[in-house]
Amino acid sequence: MQVEQLACSIGAELTGVSLSDAAHDDALFAEIRKALLKHRVLFLRNQDIPRADHVAFARKFGDLEDHPVVGSDPENPGLLQIYRSAESPPERYENSWHSDTTWREVPQFGAVLRCVECPTVGGDTMWANMVLAYERLPQSVKEQIADLRARHSIECTFGAAMPTDKRHALKERFPDPEHPVVRTHADTGEKILYVNGFTTHFTNFHTASRVRVGQDHSPGSGDLLRYLISQAQIPEYQVRWRWKPNSIAIWDNSSTQHYAVMDYPACNRKMERAGIIGTRPF
Numbered sequence: 001m002q003v004e005q006l007a008c009s010i011g012a013e014l015t016g017v018s019l020s021d022a023a024h025d026d027a028l029f030a031e032i033r034k035a036l037l038k039h040r041v042l043f044l045r046n047q048d049i050p051r052a053d054h055v056a057f058a059r060k061f062g063d064l065e066d067h068p069v070v071g072s073d074p075e076n077p078g079l080l081q082i083y084r085s086a087e088s089p090p091e092r093y094e095n096s097w098h099s100d101t102t103w104r105e106v107p108q109f110g111a112v113l114r115c116v117e118c119p120t121v122g123g124d125t126m127w128a129n130m131v132l133a134y135e136r137l138p139q140s141v142k143e144q145i146a147d148l149r150a151r152h153s154i155e156c157t158f159g160a161a162m163p164t165d166k167r168h169a170l171k172e173r174f175p176d177p178e179h180p181v182v183r184t185h186a187d188t189g190e191k192i193l194y195v196n197g198f199t200t201h202f203t204n205f206h207t208a209s210r211v212r213v214g215q216d217h218s219p220g221s222g223d224l225l226r227y228l229i230s231q232a233q234i235p236e237y238q239v240r241w242r243w244k245p246n247s248i249a250i251w252d253n254s255s256t257q258h259y260a261v262m263d264y265p266a267c268n269r270k271m272e273r274a275g276i277i278g279t280r281p282f
Contacts, residue, residue: 122264
């Protein structure tokens with residue numbers, strides 16, 4: 001297996017390896033996991049592998065989970081089918097910078113995403129290194145956010161376009177969890193800036209040390225949250241991947257954010273993702 005770094009801060013491409021082999025080879029899998037912790041997102045080309053091997057490889061990281069809104073392959077639970085068709089409405093949109101499932105009490109550790117079909121041009125995905133985003137914050141900001149916690153919501157993201165009763169039922173199933181604004185990586189001990197497109201507000205900002213009068217809280221807390229979320233947009237923290245059929249991305253969801261670029265016309269774009277259950281942020 002060869003590892004070629006793609007950007008200075010994040011991302012590497014693996015060659016000379018098949019994930020079908022890695023799904024049944026503990027030593028090879030250990031090499032890939034080590035590379036993932038170092039580079040945070042790994043890319044592979046020409047992985048025409050069965051869905052069963054896709055799932056088997058992802059399961060070596062941990063148990064997989066389904067999604068309450070996006071459907072899974074009936075024969076392979078935990079393998080989400082993220083399909084866009086040429087008949088999608090013209091006002092369709094993709095997403096904001098985010099880490100997957102931070103609206104869960106226990107968000108995903110990571111994911112293995114395979115491209116089945118994609119546009120010939122466009123539809124790239126970008127990833128950002130949120131360890132570096134935290135490291136490069138001004139010291140005064142680090143001190144301000146050291147003990148902050150925030151809510152993350154599926155209701156106001158995936159649920160926003162639902163009828164009111166269905167949106168409320170979704171929130172009842174997945175109440176907005178509270179996570180630290182700066183989490184610690186479970187494997188490496190690194191500090192990570194942990195707010196994203198699912199984050200709605202801080203829960204413990206309104207204290208005497210931060211708020212003198214009402215104006216300090218509003219818009220003060222909102223301005224700070226927007227500033228922190230915007231750190232994923234800094235190009236020096238990013239890598240961008242151009243998809244081709246049978247390309248795969250493997251990413252550490254706890255230390256990165258990603259953005260699926262919606263720059264292509266209506267066409268078929270079919271992606272299949274195995275999401276790996278993680279640990280409660282601390």
